[in-house]
């Protein structure tokens with residue numbers, strides 16, 4: 079049975095999450111602060127951590143750093159603050175996903191399952207990956223092509239990382255809008271298309287034999303790689 083550690087000091091939220099996760103078939107442990115979370119983590123390393131940012135004493139970012147020193151266990155950040163800055167800080171710190179409150183528990187379950195389904199390419203703890211001559215360091219949010227760093231805007235970087243974490247999988251525009259743009263972003267698909275266009279330009283020297291960002295007409299995009 080896969081186990082989830084919930085780190086959340088708001089009792090009502092933690093209780094609802096725990097109930098839904100148990101109903102979905104997960105083993106659940108709970109911690110209300112960083113110190114007890116670390117103790118729980120070391121006693122029984124979970125399959126995934128749901129980590130609130132606003133915690134007493136040690137905040138979620140600090141705890142994420144301590145978790146990352148120990149393990150590449152997937153972490154989904156729960157945040158009341160809906161700023162892109164927090165999300166980027168979380169992803170910079172090695173979080174695998176984030177959810178903004180208020181969230182519906184069904185969505186949390188879906189995100190947990192999606193993160194757990196990702197290939198375990200992080201099992202060595204490195205969160206770095208080669209796609210031919212393209213090299214991505216997910217934790218550092220840096221991209222190199224033939225050894226030269228590729229300069230990207232934070233948003234284009236997030237789009238690339240999202241696709242690259244799911245090589246050869248189809249990602250819809252809606253998925254990209256939801257994960258990379260604000261949850262409630264009501265702009266057009268055009269923003270995604272423009273970001274993809276800029277990424278293709280930035281990666282124009284990536285040989286097509288090694289990989290490319292493919293358009294799946296009417297569906298979305300895919301980072302195809304050999």
Ligand code: CA
Nearest residue numbers: 087130132133
């Ligand atoms: Ca909190």
